[in-house]
Every structure is written in structure tokens, then in C-alpha cells.
Amino acid sequence: MYTLYSMQRSGNCYKARLALAQLGIAYDIVDLDLLKGETRTPEFLAMNPSGRVPVLEVAPGRYLSESNAILWYIAGGTPLAPEDRIDRTTALQWMFFEQNSLEPYLGAAFFWLTVVKGGRELQMHALEDWMEKGYQAFGVMEKHLATNDFFAAGHYTIADIALYGYTHLAHECDFELEAFPAIRAWLNRIVDQPGHVPMDWHPAAEAVE
Amino acid sequence: MYTLYSMQRSGNCYKARLALAQLGIAYDIVDLDLLKGETRTPEFLAMNPSGRVPVLEVAPGRYLSESNAILWYIAGGTPLAPEDRIDRTTALQWMFFEQNSLEPYLGAAFFWLTVVKGGRELQMHALEDWMEKGYQAFGVMEKHLATNDFFAAGHYTIADIALYGYTHLAHECDFELEAFPAIRAWLNRIVDQPGHVPMDWHPAAEAVE
Numbered sequence: 083m084y085t086l087y088s089m090q091r092s093g094n095c096y097k098a099r100l101a102l103a104q105l106g107i108a109y110d111i112v113d114l115d116l117l118k119g120e121t122r123t124p125e126f127l128a129m130n131p132s133g134r135v136p137v138l139e140v141a142p143g144r145y146l147s148e149s150n151a152i153l154w155y156i157a158g159g160t161p162l163a164p165e166d167r168i169d170r171t172t173a174l175q176w177m178f179f180e181q182n183s184l185e186p187y188l189g190a191a192f193f194w195l196t197v198v199k200g201g202r203e204l205q206m207h208a209l210e211d212w213m214e215k216g217y218q219a220f221g222v223m224e225k226h227l228a229t230n231d232f233f234a235a236g237h238y239t240i241a242d243i244a245l246y247g248y249t250h251l252a253h254e255c256d257f258e259l260e261a262f263p264a265i266r267a268w269l270n271r272i273v274d275q276p277g278h279v280p281m282d283w284h285p286a287a288e289a290v291e
Numbered sequence: 292m293y294t295l296y297s298m299q300r301s302g303n304c305y306k307a308r309l310a311l312a313q314l315g316i317a318y319d320i321v322d323l324d325l326l327k328g329e330t331r332t333p334e335f336l337a338m339n340p341s342g343r344v345p346v347l348e349v350a351p352g353r354y355l356s357e358s359n360a361i362l363w364y365i366a367g368g369t370p371l372a373p374e375d376r377i378d379r380t381t382a383l384q385w386m387f388f389e390q391n392s393l394e395p396y397l398g399a400a401f402f403w404l405t406v407v408k409g410g411r412e413l414q415m416h417a418l419e420d421w422m423e424k425g426y427q428a429f430g431v432m433e434k435h436l437a438t439n440d441f442f443a444a445g446h447y448t449i450a451d452i453a454l455y456g457y458t459h460l461a462h463e464c465d466f467e468l469e470a471f472p473a474i475r476a477w478l479n480r481i482v483d484q485p486g487h488v489p490m491d492w493h494p495a496a497e498a499v500e
Contacts, residue, residue: 131434132392144377148391151383158376167367168353174360182357182390183341225340 084109085139087129089116091197093189093247094149095136096281101156101243103285104277111285117198149247150177153240162243164235173234173241180244184219187212188248191255213256220262223249227264231271238275246272250281293318296338296346298325300406302398302456303358304345305490310365310452312494313486320494326407358456359386362449371452373444382443382450389453393428396421397457400464422465429471432458436473440480447484455481460490 086102086109088095102109114120114135121133130137130147138146138155146152157163164170191212194201202209223245226233233241250269252259259266272278295311295318297304311318323329323344330342339346339356347355347364355361366372373379400421403410411418432454435442442450459478461468468475481487 131431132388132428140377146380146384148384148387150387151380154383155376155380158379167364168349170367171355171360171364174363175355175357178357178359178387178390179341181387182394185391186395222340 085112086110087112087114087126087135087137087139089114089121089135090282090284092116092135093192093251093281094134094185097149097243097247098136098138098152098156099283099285100246100279101153101162101240103279103283104275105156105160105162106277107156109285148181150181150240150244153177153243157240161237162240164239166235169235173239176233176241177244179219179222180247183222184216184245185248187216187219188252188255188257191216191257192248192251195255196251209256216252216257220249220252220257220259220265224262224264227268231268238272242268242272294321294348295319296321296323296335296344296348298323298330298344299491299493301325301344302401302460302490303343303394306358306452306456307345307347307361307365308492308494309455309488310362310371310449312488312492313484314365314369314371315486316365318494357390359390359449359453362386362452366449370446371449373448375444378444382448385442385450386453388428388431389456392431393425393454394457396425396428397461397464397466400425400466401457401460404464405460418465425461425466429458429461429466429468429474433471433473436477440477447481451477451481 084102084107086095086098088099088111090113114126116135120126121135127133129139129145132147134147136147136149136152138152140146140155146155154163164173190205191209194205198204232238233245246269249265250272293311293316295304295307297308297320299322323335325344329335330344336342338348338354341356343356345356345358345361347361349355349364355364363372373382399414400418403414407413441447442454455478458474459481
């Protein structure tokens, strides 16, 4: 069985939890608290030298990192991971876009504004740049979604999951999606997908019920 | 025949040129100058709404963007693009790492210090952060390369090409690789790969010879 090393309030970790839930894959979860230094211990750095979650243990001692690579591993062989040459490239294109043009800004804003107490004051100098670049990324997404229901392959895929991870948190970290109707409609489409779970869903909660 | 929209002094564009050269794939090239606004014209934004190079036209009117997605398209079906489940995930892991943890800092430093005249003065406030995060990424790469010759699948793949794109330019933008012997040895291994071409190589030069 897989073990997911995860932080609950992380859009990157949520991507993996969402895909695992929708594919009905059972897994153990280890919750880590970045603010308590739990991703900086020698043990964790041995699993992932970059000190980031999520990490997926797929076999004893075999650890995979980077949320979007984990999505390809989890979803490989299912319709969520398109393998047609053009569809696969298009899914990858949007997933690299997410990690290069969206996550660095929206992820940072979410972390400092909602996870770290007093983070807004600490990062005041950077916030304007994050907002500007985040809105640039939303502009690119809006243009695509104006004429497409999903990001790749004409249906719901891990490219949507990757972009949903932080986009659905935009309103929690100062972003206003009023001017992006196609993104708002897409967010609703994602929630409507079979087996969707929200970010605060935790696999351990099921066991307790 | 493919058409590559490319800027010569871009590590991201070089990745595509290097893979195309090593795979012996013929293509047309259109050189664009970002500093002259050539990636911000309505025509170019219609090809890639994010306004970035490289863009690969793979069929009339069918444009692919994001350098690392383009690498998967170009190299698909060759040993450069591993398809074994774990090897593919490992290659993707390092390619997402590159776009999230290395390129934003090293790419920015290279652009502002070597491409834009007076860029150092303009970006003095950001440079320290780029250097710190760039060195963090080199630390992660060094750890991997201390016990591995390549980044994925035990041989040269597009993950190496992705990371080579900007890492080989480190010395041009203030980074010092003295403390990273495994990275330096890997840089030499990449240059030794069959069909390697340097960044200043241009396909049009072949036609002139």
C-alpha cells in the first residue's frame, strides 16, 4: 500500500489526495507540519532532498516527489492520464505551466497569507509581484477555458487536478476571480466530477466514521 | 516539418534545439527577439497565450508550448524519453523540479545579467533571492549526482537535457560551481553525449556551411 507524506493545508498535497480518492486507491497518510520543521528532519530529507511535500512511498524505501510527477504515477493507465501523443503533451504543457507560472505565486500567497501567522506583514514586499504574476497566469487559463471545458484531451484529466490545486484557493489569498468567468465555471465543473473530495477531506476521517 | 519559434539566448529554447539535434530531426526555425516585443505580438499570443518561447508547431496551426512538454513530444518513443512507470515518473519529477525550483531563479539571473543591458542594476533587489534559491536547487542536484551519473532511468534522458538548459549557464550569471563537483562532472558527461551541440549552435548555420 502507498504511503503519502502530506500537509493538509497544501494545494500540492491536495492534488495527490484528490487523485487517489477519485481513483479509489487506498493509502496510508503521514501528516507533516512544515511550520514545525517536520519536512527538514534528516529522515525526511533522506526521502526527498528538496524537503517538500507531497512525497509518495510506492514501495519500501522508494519515494517519489513533485506533486505533478506523482499525479502521472498514480493515474498512469487510467483516463485521467492521457497517453495519446498530442493529448499527453497538452496535459504536460499545462502541468509545467502550473509549476512555473501559477504555483510559485499563488502557492506562496496562500502559504504566507493563510498558513503562517503574521505572514502578510513578513511578505508585504513580495505580495504585489505574486498578485501580478498570479493574475497573468489566470489570464492565460481564462483564454483557454473560454473555448474548452477542460485543459487537455477534451475531458477531465490530471492537468485539471494540477491547476485546481491552488486555483480553487485563490479567494482565500486576496485573488478576485470576478473577471474570470470561464475559470469560475471550470472550478464548478471540477467539483462536479465523480468522487471529488474537498481539500479539507482527510482519509483518516473515513476510518473514524 | 516542425517549426520551432525560438530565442537563441534562452536555456529553455536550447533544450528543444539540443533534443532535435541529437535525435536528427529536421525543422525550420523562427528566431524571435523578446527584447523587441516579438513574443508579445497578437500573432505570437495566438500561438501561445503565455507569450513565451519555445513554441513548436507540429502541424499547421497546432502549437505546443512549455519547453519540458516539448521535450516529451519530440523524444517520445526514443530512449531519451523513458516509458517504464518508475523511470518516467523520475524523469518527470526532475523536470518539474527544474521548472519550479531552478529555472525561475537561474533563468531570471541569466536573463537579467546577460541578456538585458543594465539588467543587474534593475534587478539588484531580487538577485540575492535568486542566488540563494538557485544554490538550494544545486544542493539537491549535487546530492542526487553524487551517487547517480544521470537524473533518471540510469542513462541520458530529457530530464538531463531539461536540467542542463540553465545549469550549464550558471557561470555566466554569478553562480560558482566550485562546491558542486558532481554537477561539474555531470555537465562534462552531457557534453560527451553523441550529437551534442552547444547553445550558440544554430540550425541555419549548417545550411550556410
